[in-house]
Amino acid sequence: MTKKERVALGSLVASLSLTVAKLIVGLxxxxxxxxxxxxxxxxxSIATLMTFLAVRFADRPADDDHPYGxxxxxxxxxxxxxxxxxxxxxxxxxxxxxxxAENAVPPVITALAFAVMGIExxxxxxxxxxxxxxxxxxxxxxxxxxxxxxxxxVASGLMVIAGFLATLLGxxxxxxxxxxxxxxxxxxxxxxxxxxxxxxxxxxxxxxQIRGLTRLIETLPGVVAVERVRLRSVGQQAFVDVAVDxxxxxxxxxxxxxxxxxCQAVTGDxxxxxxxxxxxxxxxxxxxxxxxxxxxxxRVRLPVHHVTVQHLxxxxxxxxxxxxxxxxxxxxxxxxxxxxxxxxxxxxxDNVEVETHIEPLHPDLVPxxxxxxxxxxxxxxxxxxxxxxxxxxxxHNVRVRELQGGLFVAFHCRFDTxxxxxxxxRRADAVERxxxxxxxxxxRIVSHPEPLRAVRA
Numbered sequence: 222m223t224k225k226e227r228v229a230l231g232s233l234v235a236s237l238s239l240t241v242a243k244l245i246v247g248l249x250x251x252x253x254x255x256x257x258x259x260x261x262x263x264x265x266s267i268a269t270l271m272t273f274l275a276v277r278f279a280d281r282p283a284d285d286d287h288p289y290g291x292x293x294x295x296x297x298x299x300x301x302x303x304x305x306x307x308x309x310x311x312x313x314x315x316x317x318x319x320x321x322a323e324n325a326v327p328p329v330i331t332a333l334a335f336a337v338m339g340i341e342x343x344x345x346x347x348x349x350x351x352x353x354x355x356x357x358x359x360x361x362x363x364x365x366x367x368x369x370x371x372x373x374x375v376a377s378g379l380m381v382i383a384g385f386l387a388t389l390l391g392x393x394x395x396x397x398x399x400x401x402x403x404x405x406x407x408x409x410x411x412x413x414x415x416x417x418x419x420x421x422x423x424x425x426x427x428x429x430q431i432r433g434l435t436r437l438i439e440t441l442p443g444v445v446a447v448e449r450v451r452l453r454s455v456g457q458q459a460f461v462d463v464a465v466d467x468x469x470x471x472x473x474x475x476x477x478x479x480x481x482x483x484c485q486a487v488t489g490d491x492x493x494x495x496x497x498x499x500x501x502x503x504x505x506x507x508x509x510x511x512x513x514x515x516x517x518x519x520r521v522r523l524p525v526h527h528v529t530v531q532h533l534x535x536x537x538x539x540x541x542x543x544x545x546x547x548x549x550x551x552x553x554x555x556x557x558x559x560x561x562x563x564x565x566x567x568x569x570x571d572n573v574e575v576e577t578h579i580e581p582l583h584p585d586l587v588p589x590x591x592x593x594x595x596x597x598x599x600x601x602x603x604x605x606x607x608x609x610x611x612x613x614x615x616x617h618n619v620r621v622r623e624l625q626g627g628l629f630v631a632f633h634c635r636f637d638t639x640x641x642x643x644x645x646x647r648r649a650d651a652v653e654r655x656x657x658x659x660x661x662x663x664x665r666i667v668s669h670p671e672p673l674r675a676v677r678a
Contacts, residue, residue, distance in 0.1 A: 306411030469502030547581030627664025
């Protein structure tokens with residue numbers, strides 16, 4: 222049994238005990254006010270039973286029939302409690318009016334009546350405190366409604382005692398008037414509960430909460446705009462539905478990072494929130510042509526590189542290399558090139574010249590064997606000589622492997638830190654061409670440029 226269930230069950234036992242005690246004494250002394258208060262406690266007993274059943278259902282996990290969980294059962298219970306209060310208030314008000322009209326005999330007030338009401342007030346104060354505390358801890362609206370009931374019992378109990386005192390002072394109409402006052406108090410409480418429960422059942426959001434969440438999400442990196450923020454609460458659990466615009470150039474990892482940032486922002490602002498985020502790719506103003514070409518290639522799932530964009534008056538010329546498996550027939554490879562060209566024109570515009578160069582894609586795992594040190598030394602010497610000729614420094618970490626059909630060469634070299642990348646690439650490429658000229662067996666060569674190390678004094 223959960224904490225909510227234990228508190229609700231204890232409240233039910235207390236309600237039944239007080240209801241019986243007040244009803245017996247009220248009937249014995251003939252006090253409509255006390256009988257009204259007893260009936261009020263009786264409705265509380267029924268309401269508490271509803272609360273006990275509701276929290277048992279509400280704590281069940283989500284299932285196929287209730288994908289958002291069973292928290293709304295507590296709202297239904299609260300609505301039932303409020304309805305009982307309104308029915309009771311109407312019945313008591315009618316009876317009070319009848320007694321006033323008929324000048325009914327006032328009740329005989331005894332010490333027992335004061336004792337029962339005093340004990341009830343103390344018990345209800347304790348129950349209201351425990352229920353309110355548990356409702357705050359667990360987010361239970363049914364327990365909160367129960368706490369409000371017992372707080373109202375304290376108020377109505379004080380009104381009944383005031384009526385007893387007025388009757389002892391000889392005011393004959395005090396008891397029905399007190400009963401009517403209790404009925405009005407109960408009716409107002411019921412209307413207030415119905416209003417609050419209606420808001421919960423119709424998923425009303427506190428004013429400003431959506432605007433606050435929207436402003437919070439708009440400030441997150443990668444979010445272009447917030448399209449939608451929707452919120453609904455089921456018991457203590459909040460469900461937040463967010464739709465944001467992100468740059469279409471974002472990778473899957475970047476989009477996932479945006480989703481995670483949205484989730485953390487919302488859960489940081491709302492406790493017990495479950496967030497669902499939809500990211501819609503949109504065009505942003507700062508997209509480059511290279512990014513747009515890369516997007517077009519991604520759509521047809523072809524890796525591209527060496528993208529060059531030229532301006533030819535009022536139109537563009539785009540050239541690039543793309544890779545397909547080395548064992549693909551030329552006819553199929555040409556079809557892939559045509560698909561890529563169509564995708565680029567669709568992205569950039571029809572008035573564009575597209576030239577594609579087909580390259581064989583090497584397999585991921587290529588068997589290789591290390592060459593003897595003397596052979597590696599020969600290639601390293603050629604690389605060093607070519608580097609000195611082309612303004613490249615410190616050729617090091619030279620590695621040479623024998624592959625099927627040729628050699629693989631990799632080396633590191635250094636450049637001045639202020640040199641732009643275009644010039645770095647031109648010089649490194651000259652070194653690579655010189656190596657290929659000396660060793661035609663080189664199938665692939667990779668250079669890794671590094672900045673020159675500072676000379677220590």
